[in-house]
Amino acid sequence: xxxxxxxxxxxxxxxxxFPVWWRLLMTAGLxxxxxxxxxxxxxxxxxxxATSVLGILILLVHYLCYGESRFSVRALxxxxxxxxxxxxxxxxxxxxxxxxxxxxxxSFRWQLQHDELLEIPQATxxxxxxxxxxxxxxxxxxxxxxxxxxxxxxxxxxDWSVSKPELVWEKDQFGAGWSGxxxxxxxxxxxxxxGEHELVDCYxxxxxxxxxSTGVKARHLTVPxxxxxxxxxxxxxxxxxxxxxxxxxxxxxxxxxxxxxQKNLLDETxxxxxxxxxxxxxxRAASPLVDRGRVIVPLxxxxxxxxxxxxxxxxxxxxxxGNHQVSYASPLFTTLAxxxxxxxxxxxxxxxxxxxxxxxxxxxxxxxxSNSDASCSQPVPAGGSRLFLSKGYTHGAALIDVGxxxxxxxxxxxxxxxxxxxxxxxxxxxxxxxxxxGLDGSILSCIDLKSGQRKWKRGRYGHGxxxxxxxxxxxxxxxxxxxLVALNPHGFQxxxxxxxxxxKTWNNPCLYGEYLLxxxxxxxxxxRLPLEYPGGTAGS
Numbered sequence: 001x002x003x004x005x006x007x008x009x010x011x012x013x014x015x016x017x018f019p020v021w022w023r024l025l026m027t028a029g030l031x032x033x034x035x036x037x038x039x040x041x042x043x044x045x046x047x048x049x050a051t052s053v054l055g056i057l058i059l060l061v062h063y064l065c066y067g068e069s070r071f072s073v074r075a076l077x078x079x080x081x082x083x084x085x086x087x088x089x090x091x092x093x094x095x096x097x098x099x100x101x102x103x104x105x106x107s108f109r110w111q112l113q114h115d116e117l118l119e120i121p122q123a124t125x126x127x128x129x130x131x132x133x134x135x136x137x138x139x140x141x142x143x144x145x146x147x148x149x150x151x152x153x154x155x156x157x158x159d160w161s162v163s164k165p166e167l168v169w170e171k172d173q174f175g176a177g178w179s180g181x182x183x184x185x186x187x188x189x190x191x192x193x194x195g196e197h198e199l200v201d202c203y204x205x206x207x208x209x210x211x212x213s214t215g216v217k218a219r220h221l222t223v224p225x226x227x228x229x230x231x232x233x234x235x236x237x238x239x240x241x242x243x244x245x246x247x248x249x250x251x252x253x254x255x256x257x258x259x260x261x262q263k264n265l266l267d268e269t270x271x272x273x274x275x276x277x278x279x280x281x282x283x284r285a286a287s288p289l290v291d292r293g294r295v296i297v298p299l300x301x302x303x304x305x306x307x308x309x310x311x312x313x314x315x316x317x318x319x320x321x322g323n324h325q326v327s328y329a330s331p332l333f334t335t336l337a338x339x340x341x342x343x344x345x346x347x348x349x350x351x352x353x354x355x356x357x358x359x360x361x362x363x364x365x366x367x368x369x370s371n372s373d374a375s376c377s378q379p380v381p382a383g384g385s386r387l388f389l390s391k392g393y394t395h396g397a398a399l400i401d402v403g404x405x406x407x408x409x410x411x412x413x414x415x416x417x418x419x420x421x422x423x424x425x426x427x428x429x430x431x432x433x434x435x436x437x438g439l440d441g442s443i444l445s446c447i448d449l450k451s452g453q454r455k456w457k458r459g460r461y462g463h464g465x466x467x468x469x470x471x472x473x474x475x476x477x478x479x480x481x482x483x484l485v486a487l488n489p490h491g492f493q494x495x496x497x498x499x500x501x502x503x504k505t506w507n508n509p510c511l512y513g514e515y516l517l518x519x520x521x522x523x524x525x526x527x528r529l530p531l532e533y534p535g536g537t538a539g540s
Contacts, residue, residue: 099463193228269301
């Protein structure tokens with residue numbers, strides 16, 4: 001038996017195990033870092049450092065209590081490891097993520113981003129004679145093409161084994177951003193980020209030569225969303241209208257690239273860039289809607305303002321209407337219940353506005369937050385008074401009916417809503433013959449428009465984009481591949497595929513006749529696709 005110690009004498013302290021609460025604290029901290037890093041890199045770093053510092057302090061307290069006990073000696077390697085982990089976390093930076101928020105590229109914090117290594121481009125041909133006022137039947141003048149329908153009347157050949165896509169030009173040193181191309185009369189315009197400059201560049205399609213480049217000093221960057229602008233230019237009556245990620249709206253002379261007028265939407269709403277990013281975390285993404293001498297864009301702001309209209313010639317404000325915060329969708333003109341109107345998907349509502357005055361006619365709740373489960377996918381006119389809606393984040397798809405009664409009162413009612421189908425995160429869908437085709441998460445899917453029942457779901461393309469060409473579907477995969485898929489409700493059939501780009505591609509493709517223009521955050525290319533009817537265009 002162990003003898004009792006004499007009064008005043010302490011027994012040697014026994015080795016103490018790591019307290020349970022200390023283990024729980026460190027585990028919770030590390031799990032919290034992993035979870036938060038999927039949304040906010042900076043917050044995850046702060047949490048990691050805070051957890052590491054707190055853990056070290058607790059160990060030091062134990063060291064002081066136990067003196068030279070075995071506990072303190074064995075804890076030293078862990079102290080060093082936690083300290084090293086915190087140091088590494090501060091020196092590394094996540095540069096790229098997939099649409100599922102999985103980091104794909106990491107670099108040191110002091111390294112420059114890809115776009116910061118690029119020079120401001122210089123025009124390689126004279127801009128004299130550039131004509132963006134003359135239109136052609138193949139024009140793709142705005143986001144998702146004519147009428148924002150994600151449809152072009154081009155009949156592509158289904159057999160690419162003999163007549164393969166032909167490279168016209170490619171650019172491996174292209175600016176960052178998720179903007180697409182808009183094309184009129186053989187000239188393509190897009191937005192790209194190069195360092196501190198948000199640029200609008202015009203390229204000749206056949207040669208790939210730069211015609212003109214203009215822009216402003218602005219830069220948007222978030223880890224999940226990436227770098228640079230994310231809207232597509234609109235070409236109208238010889239002018240180019242663009243909205244940058246930080247809210248700068250430009251009107252540009254298409255013949256020479258000179259800025260005619262500009263607006264800062266944040267100044268218009270009395271908010272700062274930091275405040276706007278807190279509300280609209282991934283940057284302004286709406287493509288300007290231009291029609292009948294008006295430029296219409298979502299406004300947003302501290303109190304929310306659905307839409308604002310400016311005079312297309314001089315930039316004077318014509319009206320501002322609605323009280324909803326912006327989302328990442330673009331306004332479109334359509335006719336519902338026999339009345340032409342502007343439809344806009346806001347942060348948490350879909351709304352219809354009078355096409356002349358902008359007055360809000362109706363609204364339908366479509367929950368979302370522009371700093372978390374964001375709304376991105378375009379509402380799609382589905383015939384008559386119906387609209388098709390879809391969204392990711394397990395929200396699914398719905399079909400609604402917009403009505404106008406004899407007393408002039410508007411209403412929007414749900415026909416069906418299915419959370420299990422067409423969960424489009426930041427892509428859009430196409431409709432054909434009563435069926436809807438789009439990327440449900442990362443897998444191509446077809447559903448019945450009338451009932452919402454799924455017909456098939458096959459073909460993994462990541463978080464890409466789709467464009468209907470005649471009776472076929474062009475799928476721009478997140479990996480950079482382009483696939484041609486049959487639009488057939490009875491089964492999935494990939495007809496052809498090639499790889500024009502290498503790397504994450506969230507940009508919408510553009511098809512100008514037989515010319516396919518694609519780009520991502522680092523590359524751009526133009527390919528001539530084989531047509532079903534060589535020498536012309538035709539479609540269903």
